[in-house]
Amino acid sequence: xxxxxxxxxxxxxxxxxxxxxxxxxxxxxxxxxxxxxxxxxxxxxxxxxxxxxxxxxxxxxxxxxxxxxxxxxxxxxxxxxxxxxxxxxxxxxxxxxxxxxxxxxxxxxxxxxxxxxxxxxxxxxxxxxxxxxxxxxxxxxxxxxxxxxxxxxxxxxxxxxxxxxxxxxxxx
Amino acid sequence: xxxxxxxxxxxxxxxxxxxxxxxxxxxxxxxxxxxxxxxxxxxxxxxxxxxxxxxxxxxxxxxxxxxxxxxxxxxxxxxxxxxxxxxxxxxxxxxxxxxxxxxxxxxxxxxxxxxxxxxxxxxxxxxxxxxxxxxxxxxxxxxxxxxxxxxxxxxxxxxxxxxxxxxxxxxxxxxxxxxxxxxxxxxxxxxxxxxxxxxxxxxxxxxxxxxxxxxxxxxxxxxxxxxxxxxxxxxxxxxxxxxxxxxxxxxxxxxxxxxxxxxxxxxxxxxxxxx
Numbered sequence: 001x002x003x004x005x006x007x008x009x010x011x012x013x014x015x016x017x018x019x020x021x022x023x024x025x026x027x028x029x030x031x032x033x034x035x036x037x038x039x040x041x042x043x044x045x046x047x048x049x050x051x052x053x054x055x056x057x058x059x060x061x062x063x064x065x066x067x068x069x070x071x072x073x074x075x076x077x078x079x080x081x082x083x084x085x086x087x088x089x090x091x092x093x094x095x096x097x098x099x100x101x102x103x104x105x106x107x108x109x110x111x112x113x114x115x116x117x118x119x120x121x122x123x124x125x126x127x128x129x130x131x132x133x134x135x136x137x138x139x140x141x142x143x144x145x146x147x148x149x150x151x152x153x154x155x156x157x158x159x160x161x162x163x164x165x166x167x168x169x170x171x172x
Numbered sequence: 173x174x175x176x177x178x179x180x181x182x183x184x185x186x187x188x189x190x191x192x193x194x195x196x197x198x199x200x201x202x203x204x205x206x207x208x209x210x211x212x213x214x215x216x217x218x219x220x221x222x223x224x225x226x227x228x229x230x231x232x233x234x235x236x237x238x239x240x241x242x243x244x245x246x247x248x249x250x251x252x253x254x255x256x257x258x259x260x261x262x263x264x265x266x267x268x269x270x271x272x273x274x275x276x277x278x279x280x281x282x283x284x285x286x287x288x289x290x291x292x293x294x295x296x297x298x299x300x301x302x303x304x305x306x307x308x309x310x311x312x313x314x315x316x317x318x319x320x321x322x323x324x325x326x327x328x329x330x331x332x333x334x335x336x337x338x339x340x341x342x343x344x345x346x347x348x349x350x351x352x353x354x355x356x357x358x359x360x361x362x363x364x365x366x367x368x369x370x371x372x373x374x375x376x377x378x379x380x381x382x383x384x385x386x387x388x389x390x391x392x393x394x395x396x397x398x399x400x401x402x403x404x405x406x407x408x409x410x411x412x413x414x415x416x417x418x419x420x421x422x423x424x425x426x427x428x429x430x431x432x433x434x435x436x437x438x439x440x441x442x443x444x445x446x447x
Contacts, residue, residue, distance in 0.1 A: 021226050027289035030360055054188045058196065066219050068287075069294045069330065072200025079196055083189040132200070134291045139358060 004045055004102070012060065015040050020067040032149040036157045037064055038125055041081055042118060045103050046093070050086060057082035070133070077129040084124045088117060106162030118158045122151045220284075220328045224298055227284040231425065238425050245314055276391050277431040279303060281329070283424045288335055288362035295319065295331040297427060305329050310389030310430040316418040317341060317354075317396050318427050320389055329429075335362055335421055342388040343367055343396055346381035350374035354382070354396055354415065362421050365397065369410045376402065382415050390430055 019037040027033050041057050048056075061075030068074065089104070092113070106114045126147045134143060180187060231238075281303075285296035299305055301324045311318040311331050319339060323330040332339055335356050343354040352370035367382055380399045386392025397415040 020222075024287065030289065030362075033289055050185045050188055054192045058192050061196065062199075066216070067223075067285075068290075069296075070200075070292075072196045072198070072202075075196035076193060076200055079189065079192040083185060083193075086185045142359070 008040070008044065011043065012040050016060075016063055016067075019064060024068070028149070028153070031146055032153045033146075034150065034153040034157055035126065035129070036154055036161075038078065038081055038122065038154070039158050039161065041078060041085060042121060042158070043103055043105055046089065047102070053082050053086070054079060073132060074129065076132060077125050080128050081121055081125045084121055088120060092117075105165075106159065107166045114162065115155070115159070118155050119151065122154050122158075123147065126151045126154070216325070220296070220325075223284045223296060227282070231282075234423075234425055237423070241314055241425075275433055277433060278428040279305060279431065281305075281427055281429055283427060284328075286333075286421070286424055288333075288421045289360070291337060291360060293333040293335040293421070295333050295424065295427075297329050297331060297429075298327065299429065300325050300327045300329050302326050304431065305429050306431075308389070308435075310432070311427050312390060312394055312430060313419055313424060313427045315395070315420070317384060317390060317394055318419060318421075318424065321429065331427075333421060334365065334417070334419075341390070341396075342385045343382050344385040345370065345374060345376055346383045346393075348374060350376075351385055351387075352411075357414070363417055364400070365415045365417055366412055367399070367415050368412045370413070372409045372411060374411065376411070376413055378402070389432060389435070391432075 015037045019035065023034050023036055037060065040060055041053075044053060044056065057078040058075050061078035062071075064074040064078075065071050093104075102108075104114070104117060109117070130143055130147050130150075279299060281297040281299040283295055284298050285294075287293045287295075295311075295318070297311075305321060305324055307321055307324055309321045311320060317334060319331045319333040319336070320341075321329050322332045334341070334354070337356065339356060341354050342351065344351045350370050350373075352367045355366050355368060357364050357366045370376065376399055378399055378401070382396045382399065384390040384392060384394040384396060395418045397417040397419075399413050400416040401414045403412045403414065
């Protein structure tokens with residue numbers, strides 16, 4: 001329990017720093033901006049209570065907002081992400097499997113499940129984020145291009161970090 | 173009542189979602205325009221300090237370019253010195269000149285946070301109200317117009333960059349002084365902007381210089397960019413054209429905040445007229 005809290009705290013700090021000081025400066029062809037920080041919400045343990053999940057999502061979002069000068073924008077997107085996460089997990093994972101599988105990481109859940117999970121959640125988050133930021137339907141085609149390219153970049157980084165911290169013995 | 177409680181606990185995820193989502197959207201809508209002061213931005217103590225430290229690391233990588241810029245500007249300024257002109261009269265008068273009064277004052281500041289890839293871009297600088305910066309002042313760099321100050325704390329200030337969908341500055345063609353206004357275009361390209369509402373008889377040419385008009389926050393004649401293409405579609409009285417910006421926003425290091433000393437007087441007078 002204490003170990004899980006510690007690991008998630010470190011993950012929070014590292015992801016926020018990485019997002020704010022490195023990834024914030026990266027854009028490919030005015031189209032693709034990665035938002036890797038949402039990996040924190042994706043990797044919270046299965047047994048996190050819903051209240052705690054929403055509170056953490058909100059805190060993460062407002063922290064990123066403080067650095068991006070957009071109060072409320074990332075918080076709103078993160079809360080939506082937390083909701084989609086609850087729905088996705090309740091549909092795809094059996095409840096009695098929780099004892100052996102504490103966290104939805106790549107090394108525990110396998111590539112196929114993790115890839116779908118990351119892609120669906122990232123698409124929801126990015127679509128909501130970009131549309132709320134622009135608040136404008138006139139450039140829909142360009143907007144959808146931005147959402148898809150950014151989501152691909154983000155998921156790519158997520159898989160990379162998943163492979164980087166891959167632990168073989170956990171996989172049964 | 174009991175059934176209601178059971179219903180709520182069963183679908184608690186949805187109700188929690190609604191509560192938190194409404195809360196964040198209220199924050200977003202209420203504070204996004206910076207009209208009201210809020211502590212959730214990059215000019216507060218924690219984020220401001222962190223940005224200052226990290227930009228201290230980055231600036232070592234750019235020392236060479238900054239040096240080049242400074243040397244070039246020094247040479248330009250040296251050309252304007254009195255001592256670099258040859259004086260061909262022997263008689264010298266000493267006159268205390270009362271005609272000139274300084275109207276514009278420049279405060280140099282370092283950029284500690286910057287973005288170019290979002291639809292609303294802001295820049296944070298390391299000077300604030302203690303150094304005399306106030307809301308509404310214009311900001312330029314040695315290459316041209318950068319934006320305007322929208323939020324000030326004691327030691328930091330936030331600039332709404334020209335790359336912002338609400339940014340609009342009065343501009344004119346350098347040659348024939350035809351007035352228009354400059355705006356960022358819709359494609360989020362950090363090198364391009366649009367010059368709008370120029371009168372039809374201006375006859376602009378490709379590559380012509382666009383400068384500030386002196387009607388807004390900046391002194392007249394500060395460069396903005398060069399005309400890169402003429403949008404021929406509009407057949408009305410007013411022309412629009414694409415402008416390639418002279419400032420490289422992705423590589424801003426030092427900026428100057430322009431303090432127009434007569435701005436208050438002008439604003440007061442113009443407000444009076446409207447009544």
